[in-house]
Amino acid sequence: MPDAAPKMPSKTELRREDLRTRLIDIAEARIRAEGLSAIKARDLAKQADCAVGAIYNVFPDLNGLVMAVNGRTFQTLGEVVAASVAAAPQGKPQEELITMSLAYLRFAAENTNLWCALFDLEMSTEMDVPQWYLAELGKLFALIAAPLARLFPDDSRHDIEMMTRTLFSSVHGIVLLGLQRRISGVPMNKIEEMIAILLSNVTSHSKNT
Amino acid sequence: MPDAAPKMPSKTELRREDLRTRLIDIAEARIRAEGLSAIKARDLAKQADCAVGAIYNVFPDLNGLVMAVNGRTFQTLGEVVAASVAAAPQGKPQEELITMSLAYLRFAAENTNLWCALFDLEMSTEMDVPQWYLAELGKLFALIAAPLARLFPDDSRHDIEMMTRTLFSSVHGIVLLGLQRRISGVPMNKIEEMIAILLSNVTSHSKNT
DNA sequence: ACCTTGATTGAACGAGGTTCAGATTAGCCC
């Protein structure tokens, strides 16, 4: 017998994996184009050229599929933010924070539906937050904490952690409400201005508590 | 004939109005207890002791009913925030802002499901934002703008407006993410601390742009 | 070739929002 543990990728396994990625691709495209509510089992099956039931061989349910899409989205988001700060040489900490925030805004604006799906699901079901989610969030937080630690070298790890969460939540809130009311004005550059106001104020003064 | 314009509240009208408020009451209680997803047409009808179809005589659809609940919620929220600042004699502007923000947090924490419903609906359907919604939001903004105007008397109306939106969105973001991860720690007093960090920093420095 | 095991299928189930033809009732004039 051959080695047992790293199971052979038998023909079945391959089809399985193929279907899996095909479904994720289709779901991602659909969410991007029409939003989370456009995810319908029968539509997906038709597009993927498989039976409805086949979806449930590969994912526990449609939520699981959306989670897989969210995994991709979250990873891309992390890369985009990291890339933005890597691109700006080694600016002042404040500028790094603003750069990252604008990258976050930009990503959310250009991929609104995918970005919304990231939260629409976690929010509604308050069950087990998956591991990768927390891991990705941790990576984002680390990116923010770095310039903050340089900016406030005397603050404790705890203080930096608090500031990180505070700033992330704040920027997230600005982006969220900013994009939400696409109708009622608040053009993109106003949102950018708001982020700049927030960060330049917060980071030009130091002591908290 | 009697005057025509302010139509008589005939027996039908009364029942109609009665059913309307009864349905809102029931829906409000259900959302409070079990969240937005617990709103089921058949359940509501059974509890209100009417036929399923009757709901649609009084509201365009279930969304409309939820909107009515949201109307109440939003109004209560406004009152709570206004009351909090009225209760604190005439403190410094910074303290007013913190007081209001903590009142906002407190309301969201104590009425999480109702508060979530406020955004879960507006978010998903991006159709016409109803008039009362913008009006209530305007009232909230006015409450925030008042202390800001005292704090930065030289800033233009536009600057104050921007700062108002910025702070509101930021606090909203902190509350949102804070309450979202009820599981993964972030106890209430940490959230309060985050709000305090944000506001004390922002409002102790002045110039933007 | 044959058997066993697991994947695949799609019709069927159940849950939920919404509708509508018929039954019921209110309002009104005699």
Added chain:
DNA sequence: GGGCTAATCTGAACCTCGTTCAATCAAGGT
């Protein structure tokens, strides 16, 4: 009060979805 008209009320029926499962089929081993 009796009768007529128009509106309201009713709940069975319709439709859309997610999800399941008995029956079918294919892969891999012997």
